[in-house]
Amino acid sequence: MHLVLIGLSHKTAPVAIREKLTFPADVQPRALASLTGSHLVSEAVILSTCNRTEVYAVASDSDGGVNAVIDFLASFHELDRHELVRYLYIVTGEAVVRHLFRVVASLDSMVVGEAQILGQAKTAYDYAQSAGTTGKAFNKLFRQSFEVGKRVRTETAIGESAVSISYAAVELAKKVFDTLDGRTVLVLGAGEMSELTLKHLVANGVSGVLVANRTFERAQDIAARFNGTAVPYESFYDRIRDTDIVISSTAATEYVITKADLAPAAKHRSRPLFLIDIAVPRDIDPRTNELSDVFLYDIDDLNGVVEANLEERMAEARRAEGIIDEEVAAFYGWVESMEVVPTVAAIRAKAEVIRQMELEKALKRLDLSDKERKTVEALTCAIVNKMLHGPTARLKKLSSTKDGYMYVDTARVLYGLDDSEDKQGPGAFRNLLNLRAREIVERHTETGEGIGDCGA
Amino acid sequence: MLQVAFVAFWLAMAFYAAATVLYAYQVATKRQALTWYATFATGAGFLLHTASVGFRSSATDGTELTGANVLVLMAWALVLVYFLLEHMLKVKTYGVLLVPAALVMMLIAQVLGASRSVLADVTAEQAALLDSWRVGIHVALIAFANAGYAIGAAASLLYVVLERQLKARKTTKLFSRLPSLSQADKVAGRSALWAFPAYSAGLLLGVLRAIETDVSLWWADARVVLAGIVWVVFAAYLVLRWRHGWQGRRGAYLLLIGFAMVVALAIVARTVPVGFHVFGL
Numbered sequence: 159m160h161l162v163l164i165g166l167s168h169k170t171a172p173v174a175i176r177e178k179l180t181f182p183a184d185v186q187p188r189a190l191a192s193l194t195g196s197h198l199v200s201e202a203v204i205l206s207t208c209n210r211t212e213v214y215a216v217a218s219d220s221d222g223g224v225n226a227v228i229d230f231l232a233s234f235h236e237l238d239r240h241e242l243v244r245y246l247y248i249v250t251g252e253a254v255v256r257h258l259f260r261v262v263a264s265l266d267s268m269v270v271g272e273a274q275i276l277g278q279a280k281t282a283y284d285y286a287q288s289a290g291t292t293g294k295a296f297n298k299l300f301r302q303s304f305e306v307g308k309r310v311r312t313e314t315a316i317g318e319s320a321v322s323i324s325y326a327a328v329e330l331a332k333k334v335f336d337t338l339d340g341r342t343v344l345v346l347g348a349g350e351m352s353e354l355t356l357k358h359l360v361a362n363g364v365s366g367v368l369v370a371n372r373t374f375e376r377a378q379d380i381a382a383r384f385n386g387t388a389v390p391y392e393s394f395y396d397r398i399r400d401t402d403i404v405i406s407s408t409a410a411t412e413y414v415i416t417k418a419d420l421a422p423a424a425k426h427r428s429r430p431l432f433l434i435d436i437a438v439p440r441d442i443d444p445r446t447n448e449l450s451d452v453f454l455y456d457i458d459d460l461n462g463v464v465e466a467n468l469e470e471r472m473a474e475a476r477r478a479e480g481i482i483d484e485e486v487a488a489f490y491g492w493v494e495s496m497e498v499v500p501t502v503a504a505i506r507a508k509a510e511v512i513r514q515m516e517l518e519k520a521l522k523r524l525d526l527s528d529k530e531r532k533t534v535e536a537l538t539c540a541i542v543n544k545m546l547h548g549p550t551a552r553l554k555k556l557s558s559t560k561d562g563y564m565y566v567d568t569a570r571v572l573y574g575l576d577d578s579e580d581k582q583g584p585g586a587f588r589n590l591l592n593l594r595a596r597e598i599v600e601r602h603t604e605t606g607e608g609i610g611d612c613g614a
Numbered sequence: 615m616l617q618v619a620f621v622a623f624w625l626a627m628a629f630y631a632a633a634t635v636l637y638a639y640q641v642a643t644k645r646q647a648l649t650w651y652a653t654f655a656t657g658a659g660f661l662l663h664t665a666s667v668g669f670r671s672s673a674t675d676g677t678e679l680t681g682a683n684v685l686v687l688m689a690w691a692l693v694l695v696y697f698l699l700e701h702m703l704k705v706k707t708y709g710v711l712l713v714p715a716a717l718v719m720m721l722i723a724q725v726l727g728a729s730r731s732v733l734a735d736v737t738a739e740q741a742a743l744l745d746s747w748r749v750g751i752h753v754a755l756i757a758f759a760n761a762g763y764a765i766g767a768a769a770s771l772l773y774v775v776l777e778r779q780l781k782a783r784k785t786t787k788l789f790s791r792l793p794s795l796s797q798a799d800k801v802a803g804r805s806a807l808w809a810f811p812a813y814s815a816g817l818l819l820g821v822l823r824a825i826e827t828d829v830s831l832w833w834a835d836a837r838v839v840l841a842g843i844v845w846v847v848f849a850a851y852l853v854l855r856w857r858h859g860w861q862g863r864r865g866a867y868l869l870l871i872g873f874a875m876v877v878a879l880a881i882v883a884r885t886v887p888v889g890f891h892v893f894g895l
Contacts, residue, residue, distance in 0.1 A: 224801075333776070336795075336797045
């Protein structure tokens with residue numbers, strides 16, 4: 159089993175390239191079928207988001223798999239292969255597992271800690287599963303990656319703080335008011351950023367929207383979109399008493415809200431007033447922050463909050479890397495159990511345990527001389543070795559083919575090499591045999607002798 | 615029985631200490647998985663604390679109302695009220711302040727001899743003064759009122775810290791762990807609102823008992839004077855808050871002053887051996 163990943167992301171390719179290499183939902187089945195149509199690729203998942211396109215594949219041969227995926231990308235999107243390769247990253251082996259876990263945990267995202275990528279990875283996996291291009295390896299790998307994503311989100315605070323100006327404003331408003339349900343916001347001026355902030359505030363529960371603009375029609379237009387009320391620009395001070403949050407982004411060159419003008423309104427309030435000044439030059443006199451229960455944040459302050467939050471996210475990302483180390487090790491524990499050599503050794507060791515047990519029982523019932531006992535022992539060895547030679551030789555050969563690990567898995571199931579969860583009856587006996595077989599494997603690994611040699 | 619109470623008392627303190635560490639670690643790291651353990655440790659400590667009070671009361675044929683033992687009861691009331699608060703608000707931040715406060719009260723009580731296996735020295739005159747149902751209810755009401763004031767003070771402290779950070783526009787790591795200004799303000803106001811009637815009723819019962827037992831110059835006792843000041847401060851707080859809009863920073867500072875008076879009263883009550891209100895010093 160060779161894991162292969164070919165992809166590009168915001169780190170390696172400009173949007174002009176990324177947009178050419180997308181795999182929307184409607185083309186995924188065709189793309190996945192085309193990809194696994196290659197005799198080299200047995201499983202495939204295509205993760206396609208606005209910031210990355212990644213093709214995960216299980217290939218029978220590492221180099222061949224890489225070439226097959228690149229050929230697929232170039233031909234499917236009718237791109238020049240040599241041009242395309244400049245923007246691609248190629249990952250193989252264990253690094254694929256680590257990369258996927260980092261991607262799903264949002265450590266490789268443009269905004270570290272963003273939550274969408276986990277859902278996008280799940281969707282990509284669902285497409286592949288529906289198209290029948292996932293098997294045992296990717297079912298295990300992707301399901302584990304979702305667990306990694308969840309662990310990182312619950313065990314670290316990687317996604318908890320706002321990392322955009324508008325969300326930072328919402329986060330700060332919540333820090334002041336606890337809940338924004340039923341709060342009223344007054345918007346002064348009409349800028350793109352103020353509208354975006356207003357949108358987030360409304361989405362978080364703000365119910366009263368007042369809009370004041372020098373052009374009353376423009377105020378009416380915005381108010382209508384947010385189910386609010388347009389107020390005459392000249393009388394906005396009268397409405398501040400009923401307001402909890404003020405967003406200001408006018409084009410005025412002088413302060414629109416001054417400390418002296420706000421003080422009377424602030425004095426008669428019995429609750430906080432949160433002022434968000436996203437205008438440059440500033441609309442609100444910084445000295446208003448000196449008034450009791452008035453909190454003023456301008457664009458630099460909000461940027462400062464975002465930067466502090468980003469730093470915190472980076473610190474949490476370092477903790478998340480520890481979780482990923484653990485999960486990669488766990489996945490490779492499973493992969494190793496799927497390797498052919500340890501599987502063949504386990505089959506031989508188990509057969510040896512059974513041979514020794516049965517031989518012991520038989521010898522107790524027979525009165526044999528040393529020479530006879532050795533002959534019987536050699537006989538049992540020969541039978542076991544001849545019985546196992548064919549299946550293990552074929553298993554070794556088949557394991558290097560496209561779906562090789564499936565034969566290994568089947569052999570492990572048929573020979574009962576993995577411990578049973580049933581701790582009673584046959585399950586307990588199987589586990590006992592496996593335990594003794596593992597002891598034999600360990601002993602023979604130390605001595606370097608082959609299992610089932612019978613001292614020949 | 616006293617030995618069992620003694621063991622339960624120390625185990626309760628051990629659980630409160632563990633809960634303190636867990637609450638602090640949970641707030642520092644935001645690891646939600648720890649909150650269950652912190653609540654469990656507090657709950658286990660509370661059950662042992664209750665058992666300790668019960669066994670001791672059983673051994674002494676009634677709850678001793680000495681300075682040290684009353685402190686243990688106040689710590690018990692504080693943890694109980696905190697549990698109710700945590701259940702209602704689902705906020706653990708207050709545990710960082712209140713559980714260690716209960717622990718400190720128990721440690722001081724221990725220093726004052728709360729868990730000793732002999733009965734406290736109470737004179738016949740004091741015993742006569744204590745021999746009334748009114749005294750028991752007086753102590754219980756004051757204990758619960760003080761627990762309410764402590765929660766109000768914790769909320770006010772958190773309000774002041776967060777308000778300063780918001781004004782300074784510097785969001786430290788602590789910032790995201792603190793409850794919102796509105797919530798802290800609401801908790802502070804409501805705690806005082808619930809605690810004040812209990813405090814008033816407790817004081818009234820104490821005064822009635824002093825009058826019916828003809829204690830001379832009862833009003834001149836330092837504890838009574840301080841209790842009167844505490845009452846006035848909290849009465850002023852409630853009037854200013856609900857009639858004159860003293861919410862937010864001003865209210866928080868006034869509540870903290872009121873609680874500082876409560877602490878001063880608790881210290882005086884257990885250290886100044888002058889006056890009629892002296893029990894088992």
